[in-house]
Every structure is written in structure tokens, then in C-alpha cells.
Amino acid sequence: MITKDMVREYLKYIVPTMITFTLASVYSIVDGVFVGHAVGDAGLAGINVAFPLVAFIMAVGTGIGMGGGVISSIAKGAGDEAKARRAVGTTFLMLVLAAVPIMALLLAFAEPICQLLGGRGETLSQAAAYLSVIAWGVPFQILVTGSMPLIRNQGKVAYAMGVQVLAGLMNVALDFAFVIVAGWGTAGAALATVTAQASAFLLVGAFFLRKKNRIARRDLRIDGRIALHALKLGMAPFGLTLLPEATVVAINVNLAAYGGETALAAYAVVSYTACVIQMLIQGVGDGSQPLVSKRYGAGDADGVRRIRNTNYLITVSLGALGLGAMFLLRDQIPLLFGASEQTAGVIAWALPVFSTAYVFYGFTHASTSYFYAVDDARASSAIVYGEALLVVAVVFGAARLAGVDGVWLSVTVVQAILTVCAAALLRRRHRSRSAQGCARATVGDGAC
Numbered sequence: 001m002i003t004k005d006m007v008r009e010y011l012k013y014i015v016p017t018m019i020t021f022t023l024a025s026v027y028s029i030v031d032g033v034f035v036g037h038a039v040g041d042a043g044l045a046g047i048n049v050a051f052p053l054v055a056f057i058m059a060v061g062t063g064i065g066m067g068g069g070v071i072s073s074i075a076k077g078a079g080d081e082a083k084a085r086r087a088v089g090t091t092f093l094m095l096v097l098a099a100v101p102i103m104a105l106l107l108a109f110a111e112p113i114c115q116l117l118g119g120r121g122e123t124l125s126q127a128a129a130y131l132s133v134i135a136w137g138v139p140f141q142i143l144v145t146g147s148m149p150l151i152r153n154q155g156k157v158a159y160a161m162g163v164q165v166l167a168g169l170m171n172v173a174l175d176f177a178f179v180i181v182a183g184w185g186t187a188g189a190a191l192a193t194v195t196a197q198a199s200a201f202l203l204v205g206a207f208f209l210r211k212k213n214r215i216a217r218r219d220l221r222i223d224g225r226i227a228l229h230a231l232k233l234g235m236a237p238f239g240l241t242l243l244p245e246a247t248v249v250a251i252n253v254n255l256a257a258y259g260g261e262t263a264l265a266a267y268a269v270v271s272y273t274a275c276v277i278q279m280l281i282q283g284v285g286d287g288s289q290p291l292v293s294k295r296y297g298a299g300d301a302d303g304v305r306r307i308r309n310t311n312y313l314i315t316v317s318l319g320a321l322g323l324g325a326m327f328l329l330r331d332q333i334p335l336l337f338g339a340s341e342q343t344a345g346v347i348a349w350a351l352p353v354f355s356t357a358y359v360f361y362g363f364t365h366a367s368t369s370y371f372y373a374v375d376d377a378r379a380s381s382a383i384v385y386g387e388a389l390l391v392v393a394v395v396f397g398a399a400r401l402a403g404v405d406g407v408w409l410s411v412t413v414v415q416a417i418l419t420v421c422a423a424a425l426l427r428r429r430h431r432s433r434s435a436q437g438c439a440r441a442t443v444g445d446g447a448c
Contacts, residue, residue: 046126
């Protein structure tokens with residue numbers, strides 16, 4: 001556990017990140033509440049079917065932005081201001097270039113893609129209506145998401161958080177206006193999101209138009225080496241943002257096949273609500289990452305271990321507390337979303353079963369963040385991309401064996417397996433580090 005003198009710095013890093021992550025999940029819940037009351041089960045199910053594509057848009061921005069932000073930060077630390085500026089310019093252009101084909105693809109093939117993701121009947125219509133509007137906001141979403149790491153790497157953490165919070169509050173207000181007052185349904189919810197992201201882009205633009213933050217014209221070009229390096233570095237954050245949606249796709253497809261629209265609507269409420277637990281856990285791991293990396297670079301193995309173990313205690317506890325809350329509120333949550341009586345019954349059973357996974361998720365995500373922070377990309381990627389493979393195998397297998405009940409249980413099974421794998425990777429790393437220390441001792445004094 002962390003020592004008394006480490007507490008203040010630890011909280012300084014993780015609390016703002018937890019707040020930001022949690023507010024993002026709350027905004028999503030409010031979005032679902034409005035749609036549930038205005039459109040009903042089909043609207044909830046439709047947004048849930050389309051959301052993996054929204055996650056893909058955010059993952060592209062996050063991956064490119066984080067990759068470029070890391071390069072810029074390292075260059076600044078090395079005193080290479082010219083390379084730091086080129087990295088920012090290259091990253092900004094990469095974000096623009098990535099947005100155009102994704103926007104065109106979604107505008108042209110919104111309905112077929114939603115059908116491929118499990119949409120059927122009225123659920124498909126609602127998903128296509130939502131996605132066809134979201135497509136127009138792709139450039140704003142990618143540029144805003146990708147610019148956040150660039151802004152934070154310039155030391156303006158509060159500004160980056162302010163942009164995200166203001167965009168979220170605007171999204172909630174416009175959701176009420178477009179969905180409830182105007183009655184525009186899922187398309188109105190999408191328009192609220194696009195408008196909020198466009199407003200956030202104005203704030204991002206204002207930041208980069210300031211003289212001290214302005215990207216010079218000579219730096220607004222693609223540097224091939226920086227671009228390739230940014231893509232390589234961005235693979236991990238891209239996967240961390242997108243691959244959880246593999247769970248959503250696999251579950252949507254199987255629930256549509258074995259449980260129909262009622263099961264899909266129930267999962268929309270379950271995923272909206274349980275997402276709060278996930279975001280809190282991610283806030284701990286991602287928020288403490290700079291602390292772990294700094295101490296690792298300084299050779300402070302004891303400090304790294306203390307922060308890691310504190311993270312485990314907090315994240316697993318959050319998972320257990322979240323499970324308890326979902327069990328106690330299992331009958332009230334469906335009422336909040338305006339779910340039908342039949343759907344409410346499914347939610348009441350599925351919510352605590354599904355949320356059990358987050359007890360294990362607390363350990364697996366804290367492990368992923370730890371591995372990434374100590375520059376062990378292999379172990380981190382093994383957990384992140386291994387989860388995607390496990391989800392497909394376990395969810396489809398459980399659905400064939402036990403139908404809808406198997407689907408609800410499958411996520412917990414996946415996270416339990418990943419917990420064992422993460423523990424094995426931790427043990428392997430500990431043995432490897434111990435062996436390296438022994439080897440250094442042998443070279444130094446002939447003893448181990």
C-alpha cells in the first residue's frame with residue numbers, strides 16, 4: 001500500500017480522472033433515460049447496437065492522439081522542441097485524414113453495418129437513424145478526442161477536462177430538448193451528441209489558435225517517421241478503447257438470436273448502468289499511470305509496487321461495491337429507463353449476474369494499466385487483445401449451451417479467465433525481474 005506521504009500525489013492524479021470517466025458514463029445513462037422514455041425498448045436497443053461504431057470513432061481519435069502526444073512529450077523532455085512541434089502538426093493532420101473515410105463509410109452503409117452488428121426490425125431502424133446522424137459528427141468527434149492528449153501534454157489538464165465536462169453537460173441539455181421536447185427520438189439523441197462535439201471542437205480550435213499553442217504552417221505536414229511511430233504507440237490505447245465493444249457486439253448478436261428485442265433492450269439498460277462501475281475502475285488505473293511510469297523510470301521499484309497494490313485494492317473494492325449496488329437497485333433501475341414490464345423482469349435478473357464480472361475486471365484492468373505503465377507492452381497487449389478472442393469464443397459457446405442465460409454469465413467467465421492470465425503474467429514478470437537482479441548481483445560481487 002502507498003505510504004502517507006504518497007497519498008496526496010496519488011489522489012491528485014486519480015480523482016480528476018475518475019471524475020471525468022464517471023461523468024462520461026453518467027451522460028450516457030441520461031442519454032439512455034431520455035431515449036427509453038421517449039422511444040421505448042426499440043430505441044434503447046437501437047443505440048446499443050450502433051454504439052460499437054461510436055466507440056470505434058473514439059478509439060481512432062484516442063489511438064492517434066495518444067501516440068502523437070507521447071512522441072511530442074518525449075521530444076520536449078529531450079529538449080527537441082522542433083520535433084515536438086512536428087509531432088503535434090503531424091498528429092493533427094492524421095486526425096483530419098482519418099475522419100474523412102470513416103464519415104463517408106458510415107454515411108453510405110449505416111443500415112447494413114447495423115444489421116451486421118445484430119440489428120433487426122425496429123431495432124435496426126432506430127440504430128440506422130442514430131448512426132446516420134452521428135456520421136456527420138465524425139470529424140468533430142475524432143478531432144476533439146484526439147486533441148485531448150495533445151492539450152494535456154502541454155500541461156493544460158484542467159482545460160482538457162473542462163472541454164469534456166462542458167460538452168457532456170451540453171449533450172444532456174440538448175438530449176432533453178431534441179428527444180423529449182421536440183420528439184425527434186434516436187436521431188435527436190444523435191444530433192445532441194454531434195452538436196455538443198462541434199461545440200467542443202470550437203474550444204479545441206480556440207486553444208490551438210492562441211499564439212503560444214498555435215501550430216506553425218511549416219509543422220502542418222505529415223512526417224512519415226512520426227506518423228508510423230504514432231500509429232505503433234497508439235495501438236494499445238486504441239485497443240483499450242475499442243475492444244470492450246467486442247463484448248457488446250458478441251452479446252448483441254447472440255441476444256438478438258436467442259432472446260429477441262426484449263433481451264436487446266435489457267442489455268442496453270444493463271450496459272448503460274454497469275458502465276459506471278467500469279469507468280470508475282478505469283479512472284483508477286489510467287489516472288495512476290503517470291505516477292507508476294515516473295517511479296518506474298526513476299528505478300523506484302518499491303513505489304511502483306505500492307501504487308500497483310493500492311490500485312488493486314481500490315479497483316477490486318469498487319467492483320464489489322458496484323455489484324452490491326446493482327443487486328440492491330435491480331428493480332428500480334428499469335423504472336429509471338422506462339423499460340416495459342417484460343424487459344424490467346429480464347433486467348432485474350441480469351444486472352447483478354452481469355455486474356459480477358466487474359469484481360474480476362478490477363484486477364484485470366489494474367494489471368493492464370500497470371503493464372503499460374512499466375513499458376511491458378507485450379503483457380498489456382496480451383490481456384487487451386486476448387480478451388477480444390475470449391469474448392467471441394465464450395459468448396458464442398455459452399449462448400449455444402445455455403441460450404440467453406449463458407450470454408449473461410459469459411462476461412463473468414471471460415473476466416475470471418483473464419484474472420488468472422493476468423496473475424500468471426504478473427508472476428512471470430516478477431520472476432524475470434528477480435532473475436535480472438540476481439544476474440546483476442552476480443556480475444557485481446560474484447554472489448546471488
